[in-house]
Amino acid sequence: MKTVEKVVNPVRRAGEQSPGKIYDEKLKVRARREWRGVKDTFYDYTRWLYLMSVLGRFIIVPRNVKGFFRYRWMMSYLFVPHGMDKFTVGLRDEALRIAHTSFNFVIADVTQAIANCFRGDRRVGNDKAYSDKCVITDENSMVTFMMGFDKEKVHTILREVPTMFASNIFHQFNVMHYLDVAQQNGIPGDVCPMPEAEAGISIDDDFCVLGCCAVQNNTTCDGSLMGNGIIAKRLEREYGIPTFQLATPLRHKEPDVMDYAANEIKKAISFVEEHTGEKWDWDMYFAAAKRVNYATKCRIAQMEINSTPYPQFFGAAFSLYNDTNYMGNSGRDPQFLKIDRKLLDLAERGYKAKRMYAKEYRHRAIVWGVQPQYVIDMLYWLVQCWGVMPLTDMLSVINTDMIAEEDTPENREQAYRDMAMLNMEMIMRNHTHGGFKVLVDDLWELCEQMNADIVMMWEHMSCKALTGMHGQFEEQARERGIHIMWVSHDLCDPRVFTRQAIRDQVNSYMRTVMREEPLDPSLEIIPDNEAY
Amino acid sequence: MCKCKLFNVLLKVLLRLLAVVLGFFVVTFTVYFFNLDMKATALLAPWLEKWYDHLEHNQYL
Amino acid sequence: MRDLKYLQYFEDLLQQANNALITQAKADGKVIAAYTCENVPEPLLNLDRAVSIRLSAPNTGSIDIATYYMTNLLCEPSRALLERAIEGGFNFADCVITPDGCTMMNRCVENMELLKTMGKDNPNFFHEYMEIAFKNTEDDVDLAVLQCANHVLTPLREKYGIDISDAAIRKAVDEHNRVCRVIRAISEFRKEEHPRLTGYEFHVLCLATYVCPKYLIIDKLEETLEEIRTREPDDKPWRARVLVVGSETDDSGFIKLIEEQGAFVCCDRFCFGSYPGRVPIELNDTEDALRQVCRHYITHCHCPRMMSMDKVYGRKKYVADLAKEYRADGVIYQQVKFCDPWAYERMLGSSMLHQDYGFPVLSVDRPYNVSSSVGQLRTRVQAFVESIEIKKIQRGENA
Numbered sequence: 001m002k003t004v005e006k007v008v009n010p011v012r013r014a015g016e017q018s019p020g021k022i023y024d025e026k027l028k029v030r031a032r033r034e035w036r037g038v039k040d041t042f043y044d045y046t047r048w049l050y051l052m053s054v055l056g057r058f059i060i061v062p063r064n065v066k067g068f069f070r071y072r073w074m075m076s077y078l079f080v081p082h083g084m085d086k087f088t089v090g091l092r093d094e095a096l097r098i099a100h101t102s103f104n105f106v107i108a109d110v111t112q113a114i115a116n117c118f119r120g121d122r123r124v125g126n127d128k129a130y131s132d133k134c135v136i137t138d139e140n141s142m143v144t145f146m147m148g149f150d151k152e153k154v155h156t157i158l159r160e161v162p163t164m165f166a167s168n169i170f171h172q173f174n175v176m177h178y179l180d181v182a183q184q185n186g187i188p189g190d191v192c193p194m195p196e197a198e199a200g201i202s203i204d205d206d207f208c209v210l211g212c213c214a215v216q217n218n219t220t221c222d223g224s225l226m227g228n229g230i231i232a233k234r235l236e237r238e239y240g241i242p243t244f245q246l247a248t249p250l251r252h253k254e255p256d257v258m259d260y261a262a263n264e265i266k267k268a269i270s271f272v273e274e275h276t277g278e279k280w281d282w283d284m285y286f287a288a289a290k291r292v293n294y295a296t297k298c299r300i301a302q303m304e305i306n307s308t309p310y311p312q313f314f315g316a317a318f319s320l321y322n323d324t325n326y327m328g329n330s331g332r333d334p335q336f337l338k339i340d341r342k343l344l345d346l347a348e349r350g351y352k353a354k355r356m357y358a359k360e361y362r363h364r365a366i367v368w369g370v371q372p373q374y375v376i377d378m379l380y381w382l383v384q385c386w387g388v389m390p391l392t393d394m395l396s397v398i399n400t401d402m403i404a405e406e407d408t409p410e411n412r413e414q415a416y417r418d419m420a421m422l423n424m425e426m427i428m429r430n431h432t433h434g435g436f437k438v439l440v441d442d443l444w445e446l447c448e449q450m451n452a453d454i455v456m457m458w459e460h461m462s463c464k465a466l467t468g469m470h471g472q473f474e475e476q477a478r479e480r481g482i483h484i485m486w487v488s489h490d491l492c493d494p495r496v497f498t499r500q501a502i503r504d505q506v507n508s509y510m511r512t513v514m515r516e517e518p519l520d521p522s523l524e525i526i527p528d529n530e531a532y
Numbered sequence: 533m534c535k536c537k538l539f540n541v542l543l544k545v546l547l548r549l550l551a552v553v554l555g556f557f558v559v560t561f562t563v564y565f566f567n568l569d570m571k572a573t574a575l576l577a578p579w580l581e582k583w584y585d586h587l588e589h590n591q592y593l
Numbered sequence: 594m595r596d597l598k599y600l601q602y603f604e605d606l607l608q609q610a611n612n613a614l615i616t617q618a619k620a621d622g623k624v625i626a627a628y629t630c631e632n633v634p635e636p637l638l639n640l641d642r643a644v645s646i647r648l649s650a651p652n653t654g655s656i657d658i659a660t661y662y663m664t665n666l667l668c669e670p671s672r673a674l675l676e677r678a679i680e681g682g683f684n685f686a687d688c689v690i691t692p693d694g695c696t697m698m699n700r701c702v703e704n705m706e707l708l709k710t711m712g713k714d715n716p717n718f719f720h721e722y723m724e725i726a727f728k729n730t731e732d733d734v735d736l737a738v739l740q741c742a743n744h745v746l747t748p749l750r751e752k753y754g755i756d757i758s759d760a761a762i763r764k765a766v767d768e769h770n771r772v773c774r775v776i777r778a779i780s781e782f783r784k785e786e787h788p789r790l791t792g793y794e795f796h797v798l799c800l801a802t803y804v805c806p807k808y809l810i811i812d813k814l815e816e817t818l819e820e821i822r823t824r825e826p827d828d829k830p831w832r833a834r835v836l837v838v839g840s841e842t843d844d845s846g847f848i849k850l851i852e853e854q855g856a857f858v859c860c861d862r863f864c865f866g867s868y869p870g871r872v873p874i875e876l877n878d879t880e881d882a883l884r885q886v887c888r889h890y891i892t893h894c895h896c897p898r899m900m901s902m903d904k905v906y907g908r909k910k911y912v913a914d915l916a917k918e919y920r921a922d923g924v925i926y927q928q929v930k931f932c933d934p935w936a937y938e939r940m941l942g943s944s945m946l947h948q949d950y951g952f953p954v955l956s957v958d959r960p961y962n963v964s965s966s967v968g969q970l971r972t973r974v975q976a977f978v979e980s981i982e983i984k985k986i987q988r989g990e991n992a
Contacts, residue, residue, distance in 0.1 A: 185593055
């Protein structure tokens, strides 16, 4: 079997050594926050103050209070600081700053998204003039088709992000209600819980109702495609909001789908123009394209750092920041540039100082498959409990090609193809669709490139594209001498696999197959199954 | 005398400001470190759940 | 009713994937083009010497090996097909052409390819995967034409020298339509007050047209049609007439189970069924045949993976129209377990058919091989039939 050189941290971590033992089972939250030494605790405290100020500024707006009491999913956002703590477990120095810089920005972005939703929502803010310039899109959708619209004039509302995706990160149980609604209405329990929950939210009338139109996409899976019909029916028939289905080919590596994909992008743009009354602006588009390329360069640089013995930007913050930047933003917001730069500076500084975030790194892992929303701190736990460094995850392995960024007549035509390419290769579907090569073969290439000896394979029970290749992963990993550690979960339904049940799969693998003892035994069992 | 008075006033203001800042720090840091914000939220959550449960929703398929 | 002369013959053909007629076709020098999804334009697999065979796995028992490869979370048809392929049950195939229609069937065929389950002694053997349309637009027709050209016609010509000319396509469509017209004509008898064939018999005949070389069964189908014309129906009335809708049904035992409870399956709308799979393709002389065939498949496709809202609503209207045309008392929405597309479609369809069109609806999931869950399904169908009868009594009609 392949092995990698163990890297031992010569520096003892500042502050406490066992951050896992601070959960209060009764209260379902931590008994206290982590002591990280004076400097890092003070930094963490200032970021907590910042988050409080973000939440405070949100809740002083009366319509937001109204929205808070109208929508069940809003309860999750009371737990934002608790959620942020999940992203910083055991972190110090640059990694702590990277986690805060990236995820604080994501939180601010989501908070703004909720505020926008409430502003236009017919039940809450009912700002009709604003709503008439809003375009609703899917949670899991690339918004490339909005890159050429002035974001001050046309507002892209990723309605499902705050409602379902992000809310589940902060409160592990909050999606269960919507899953129950969907299943009471006849959707079986074996489909992916994410589109199922979104369908449940729609059936339960718990989405904000706003926008002059909606664009849906066949994003990641059959469930995602099929859930759209249920949501669109309500939008169209009850709320009179026209929907456009942006069809995105699945076999995205085949050149013979490109014309179709590009035409679909053109149609989506025309649809938005027709309903918002605003025109596509090529200056806007190419400015956004430059920012997309910059984000790509930064992501590649971060991956290069992670391929060394001293990875810096890792864990859930890495994938969720990429998710927000690559898909939800798609170059439209210049603020991301500043954050990208800052994150890269921090990572470079950490790399130069050879910073490590555990006592030792025994293994280097590629995390493949789809991460569970309700154990978002798992990768930080993995490195600190077992010394397995998660180098990158499937959701962060996305496009590395540059798109056309100069405004020329040829590039305008190319731009549709670039948008189509990005759309087809959106997060997750770039690996789960397009044939086994992008799912299986790409993984082994990545193991080589990142010098990984373990694959931690999230086996999301309802992700048929992943589980359909189970045997192939097993056999090919064996042939290549790479350890493959299966970790089952059910994405956002903690009733199927609890947090500890998920960790126990790693614990058993590391003890029985790898015959290793944990770096920090106190972390093996954490009483957080009932925690928010 | 005037200068001395002015100095005293300024000193008082500064000391008060310092006391406020220190007070703010002590209170917020205590809330932060002992996770009192989330503990209070956790106590509130069951009540909120009941609130959301009692809301009527127009279920539509 | 008197037994149909060829019923036993057709039933026997359905007992195994590699049936006697496939062996005969191979002996005749035919190229067997295997496929797995209704979205592949069937006539294009019947050009020249090529013969289409839709893969099925009758009498499926253990699917343990396929479950190792694909876990027990994928739908049973996809696992059953992989298991059969691993066992060598599809060794007759000279190629497998599959669209990326649903993820599970796509993974099934990819596993077949990676495990090299077929084509060991055939250097020309190939797997092809097609992108298929999502909507009913001319762009989708363009896409379908390109996909068929690249993934069906070109490989068939290059590997097996199949004639893919416009004339060959028209000839294949004529032969396809001949089968469709026979099935349609037989289907008409299902509209009768006292039908002269059962839903089970119809399904057996229809299923045979998918899994057997058509040129070897067409004469017997036509003879069966003539036989039905003069067949005397039973006097005993059915308790109810139902339309069965849903995911692929290549197990006639399911139809038999429904009819054993007194419900006549008067119409079908599922893969391997007659709607829309056996609707004749009308060609004109002005446009090239390939494009017209592709347009037919897109226009008539009622697969749930078609995502535009005209298709989403249209699928339910289509079912309602069929139910009216065939005078169905109720609709059975069935979904093979773990099938994502039909899981959602069943939910929305059963809701809309009831609320928007006023039909009583039974919504069930089922295993691939119905014999493994007879008791539960029988109880559900019995209750449904009784509920239809009660409604009839309440309306003052004869139950």
